[in-house]
Amino acid sequence: MTPPTTAVTPAVDHGHAAPHAHGHAQGGLSHFLSTYVFSKDHKVIGLQFLFSTLLWFLVGGLLALAVRWQVAWPWSDVPVLGKLFAQEGGQMSPEFYTMLFTMHASVMIFLVIIPILAGAFGNFLIPLMIGADDMAFPTLNMLSYWFMWPAFICFGASFFVEGGAASGGWTSYPTLSTNPASSPASSMGQTLWLLGLTFVGVSSMLGSVNYMTTIILMRAPGMTMFRLPMTIWGMFITAILQAFALPVLTAAGFMQLSDRMLGTGFFSPEGNVINNAIAGAGGGQPLLWQHLFWFYSHPAVYIMILPAMGMVSDILTVFARKPLFGYRPMVYSIAGIAGLGFIVWGHHMFMSGMNPALGITFMVSTMMIALPSAVKTFNWLGTLWGGRIQFTTAMLFALSFVSMFIIGGLSGIFMAATPVDIFIHDTYFIVAHFHYVLFAGTAMGVFAGIYFWFPKMFGRTMNEFWGKVHFFLTFIFLNGTFFTMHILGAVGFPRRLADAYHYETFHHLQPMNAFMTWCAIGMVATQVIFAANFIYSMFWGPRAGRNPWNANTLEWIAPSPPGHGNFDFQPVVHRGPYEYSVPGVEKDHLMQTDPPNQAAAAAAAAAH
Amino acid sequence: MFKRIGGIFWALLFLAVPVLGVATFAISPFYDHWLPKDVSTHGAAIDSLFYFILVLTGVVFVVTEFLLFWFMWKYDRNNQEGHATYIQGSHTLEVVWTIIPAATLVFLAIYQMNAWADVKMRRPSMAPTVEVIARQFEWRLRYPGRDGTLGTADDLFVVNDLHLPVDEDVLIQLKSMDVLHSFFLPNLRIKQDAVPGMKIPVWFKAREVGQFDIVCAELCGWGHYKMKGRVTFESRPEFESWLERKYAEQQATQPPAEADVAAE
Secondary structure, eight states: OOOOOOOSOSOOOOSSHHHHHHHHHHOHHHHHIIIIISOOOHHHHHHHHHHHHHHHHHHHHHHHHHHHHHHHSTTSOOTTHHHHTOSBTTBOOHHHHHHHHHHHHHIIIIIIIHIIIIIIIIHHHHHHHHTOSSOSOHHHHHHHHHTHHHHHHHHHHTTTSTTOSOOSTTTTOTTTTTOGGGOTTTTHHHHHHHHHHHHHHHHHHHHHHHHHHHHHHOOOTTOOGGGSOHHHHHHHHHHHHHHHHHHHHHHHHHHHHHHHHTOOOSSOOTTOEETTEEOSOOOOOHHHHHHHHHHHHHHHHHHTTHHHHHHHHHHHHHHHTSOOTTHHHHHHHHHHHHHHHTTOGGGGOTTTTSOHHHHHHHHHHHHHHHHHHHHHHHHHHHHHTTOOBOOOHHHHHHHHHHHHHHHHHHHHHHHHSHHHHHHHTTBHHHHHHHHHHIIIIIIHHHHHHHHHHHHHHHSBOOOHHHHHHHHHHHHHHHHHHHHHHHHHHHHTOBTTOSOOTTSTTTGGGHHHHHHHHHHHHHHHHHHHHHHHHHHHHHHHSOBOOSOTTOOOSGGGGSOSSOOTTSOSSOOOOOSOTTOBSOTTOSSSBOOTTSOHHHHHHHHHHHHO | OGGGHHHHHHHHHHHHHHHHHHHHHHHGGGGTOSSOOOOBSSHHHHHHHHHHHHHHHHHHHHHHHHHHHHHHHHTBGGGOOSOOOOOOOOHHHHHHHHHHHHHHHHHHHHHHHHHHIIIIIOOOSSOOSEEEEEETTEEEEEEOTTTTOTTSTTOEEEESEEEEETTSEEEEEEEESSSOEEEEEGGGTEEEEEOBTOOEEEEEEBSSOEEEEEEEOSOOSTTGGGOOEEEEEEOHHHHHHHHHHHHHHHHHHSOHHHHHHHHO
């Protein structure tokens, strides 16, 4: 909690501070709207993203429970939900089940993970961590949040249109998704899904342009690229990935819309017969969609993990009181993951009918992408080695990210091996794999980030005891739910089946599925503790100072919560972000802004 | 010691990950929760690759998770005096833990190519034994009939009940009429998507007689879960007599107009 003693210009001209104060005098609705609703302040926008995505997280979680219910106890009456959506006396129809898993994945990916990382944490942290007073384009930033709302409305409304929401899987493969006759729900619901996806894309694109510009141009004096914290590196590379991959998905989405609404045939072959009727003129190729879709959606997998990796790297160093092990290799491996991420999309298509020789190329590139992930894991372990570990809730979630990412990373090698993939493709093995990466990995990283930056967001700390209870139960239940999925996958249990027990091969797997569903129910119930802790701490938690964790990065020299314009003086950076436990320095951390003479003086004093 | 209880508790919780993880994989085969019986000639190569990767990743899993536990146990703040060790990295270690996994992964990549080529690239030169046409939500099977050629009037049509000769190469021509499907034979380690507008060859050889599941493994609509077929492997004579019987049934039940066409 050292007050920064830099001898630079004491106050920055915030520019917008004056009109802000003016608004107070006027008071009333317009002030409220400009401060909390149509705000151009990156922190407010970040929190708007955070609250919206956490609400959708709840929706996605409940959808998952409904999916689990059907898998564990097919065709039995659904409690509560069955009464709400009573169509056939509380029992789930297969159409409804198909819609559930489609929307579970769509909501979690497009309305939760991507916007919570880039939108919530990216917005809140980027200017603070690089020492800028706001984003480069505040209006664009505000628009990036408000473009999420049409997406929320499209996805949300699609549950209530005739035929229900999209049910072609989150991958939306043609011709199931392009031909309404092939699926009762593939009418208005699928169109709304595509429109929603486009709006999410616009939002991400606006954000990504903004993040790149801000990180390149608005770093504080002395903040070189190689003094950036890993969180910012993660956000920066993610922004680049989005900027280059998104246009392809957007174009593909419009092609699918055009197939559905204008009768074109980009994705439908000639002579396709659906429901005993010729389906359109054809002339297209279903595989084209898969290539275009995965050209975005594979890099999107890294968009969904790289920022979390960055946040976890920062949190590990703070609570191990050690420099990050191998800073540069960590940066290069993120860049390596991003680069290779563009040439591995075909591994989603090993069984698709794509030329098997091409499968070998994608197999090799996919094997290679395991390498930077391995390097990152070893460096995280190296960071802990010789540390002085403090088991805060944020640290426990960060440690569990490492532990769970090891599982998710290693299970990926099974799928990358093309011959093994023949058996486990589209089984629960892949479901286990991506839940270990996305839930046990990214969501744990997000929880770590929330517990860690909560003091900066709201000026108060979350309750540690209940945080640890939340961590403990989540950790137990998530492994109970997802680890067992590997075993289901080894039996070949296929995903997306409303009822697989009539198959001879799978009839004995129901007890295991019931166990997993109980764990999933426990996992969702545990999040009540988190929600209560979050809301209580926001208003009544103990006040946090500027730097409650004794961390080094720039956001911790700003007030908690930071006012408009962030810093009360212009930060000047003298060193990298990980100077913990520097020999000869009395306190165990040197903030990025601590002047070098102070460190030198301390070292000299210690030498005497 | 009392202060350390927290750290010990969390370290042991993380130790439970590799312990219970390995235990789960070790116990499951004894409860029949494991790879289903394989009756194909190529499946052994796939299964042994699965086991090879399982052991390889298992070792990495146990070692890294154990290190994580050990560091949590040993470097607990309440377990030591003074500052943490100031280490920014190690060039040697970075090189070592880049090159060893890289070499392993390259080896793994090259090692598996042959198995893949056997299943997906080295197609036997023969006429298709049967054409499988996937359709919402059934498997339509079309045998070449007496003339041995597909697409002629004497073709035999069957639904969901695939019969094939044992101990012989079988070549399937896989098509889809409407949407994507996937032809999945768990007991033969075979999976191939059926794509509208494409004819995709699938081949294998069964080692044992018996009846097994045909599962649809690609989402194909609301009835995806019930798109179930059965494959029966039988000796050549039994297979041929089944074909004869089915052919006779088809002749008997065909309406006269179509029977005329068939006779031409």
